[in-house]
Amino acid sequence: xxxxxxxxxxxxxxxxxxxxxxxxxxxxxxxxxxxxxxxxxxxxxxxxxxxxxxxxxxxxxxxxxxxxxxxxxxxxxxxxxxxxxxxxxxxxxxxxxxxxxxxxxxxxxxxxxxxxxxxxxxxxxxxxxxxxxxxxxxxxxxxxxxxxxxxxxxxxxxxxxxxxxxxxxxxxxxxxxxxxxxxxxxxxxxxxxxxxxxxxxxxxxxxxxxxxxxxxxxxxxxxxxxxxxxxxxxxxxxxxxxx
Numbered sequence: 001x002x003x004x005x006x007x008x009x010x011x012x013x014x015x016x017x018x019x020x021x022x023x024x025x026x027x028x029x030x031x032x033x034x035x036x037x038x039x040x041x042x043x044x045x046x047x048x049x050x051x052x053x054x055x056x057x058x059x060x061x062x063x064x065x066x067x068x069x070x071x072x073x074x075x076x077x078x079x080x081x082x083x084x085x086x087x088x089x090x091x092x093x094x095x096x097x098x099x100x101x102x103x104x105x106x107x108x109x110x111x112x113x114x115x116x117x118x119x120x121x122x123x124x125x126x127x128x129x130x131x132x133x134x135x136x137x138x139x140x141x142x143x144x145x146x147x148x149x150x151x152x153x154x155x156x157x158x159x160x161x162x163x164x165x166x167x168x169x170x171x172x173x174x175x176x177x178x179x180x181x182x183x184x185x186x187x188x189x190x191x192x193x194x195x196x197x198x199x200x201x202x203x204x205x206x207x208x209x210x211x212x213x214x215x216x217x218x219x220x221x222x223x224x225x226x227x228x229x230x231x232x233x234x235x236x237x238x239x240x241x242x243x
Contacts, residue, residue: 022079023058023059024073024077024079025053025060025061025083026070026082027045027063027082028064028065029157029158030157030158031043031179031183031186032179033046033084034084045083045101046083048228049062051228052098052099052207055227056217058217066157067132067133067135067157070082071085072134074095074209075095075210076210077210078214079209079214080210081098081208082207083102084101084207085206086136086203086204087203087208088203091136093211094211095208096208096210097208098206098208098209098222099225100205101205101206101207102204104176104205105201106137106174106176106201106203107175107176107194107198107201108129108172108173108174109173109174109193110165110193110195111168111193114171116171119196121145121146121198124196125151127170127171127172128152128153128170129152130152130160130161130174131152131153131155131173132154132155132160133156137174137198137201138152141174158183165192172195180194209221
């Protein structure tokens with residue numbers, strides 16, 4: 001696991017101060033970056049966030065919510081961190097952006113036996129797509145003429161979107177190819193195909209903090225990331241995700 005890879009670094013760099021602010025961290029289930037199995041929150045991004053928190057000397061509990069609720073908590077409650085969050089112009093002034101921890105290359109995904117093709121957004125508008133409420137991809141689609149009920153069906157999370165696709169309740173979902181293998185482990189009887197990549201939705205995603213988070217916390221996180229950023233483990237992880 002990623003966390004174990006940073007043991008030696010942790011021994012070499014022990015912060016002299018422990019953060020006094022009570023920090024909470026929120027996220028959603030989004031395999032393989034954030035997983036929830038047997039009562040434990042895991043995944044590559046989660047382990048990276050835990051490593052950064054450990055380096056910063058911050059003891060924080062990570063909680064799983066549907067994305068819309070996680071986002072609301074993060075944007076409204078000081079001393080709250082959130083990941084993986086896309087850094088969009090609409091969100092820029094609402095958070096303090098700490099570091100990139102993953103990347104997504106979203107596209108329209110259909111069941112393998114789907115008898116239609118998607119070559120443009122106009123083609124996609126002929127079908128129903130499941131999207132997660134509050135997700136930046138859903139917001140982008142709405143900004144480009146997709147409407148609820150006519151084109152979009154909103155769900156609490158990506159697993160619910162996959163369930164609708166599997167059960168034939170929608171024609172399409174929006175997801176990243178890196179997540180497909182993880183989801184197919186959960187749903188081994190399902191076969192899917194990527195029909196159309198959306199270049200505008202190719203995004204690095206971040207660990208971010210509520211805009212009113214204590215500055216000393218932000219400084220400790222920045223210093224911790226500066227240390228983690230130099231390790232081969234982090235660079236290898238970023239290369240495996242981004243490429």
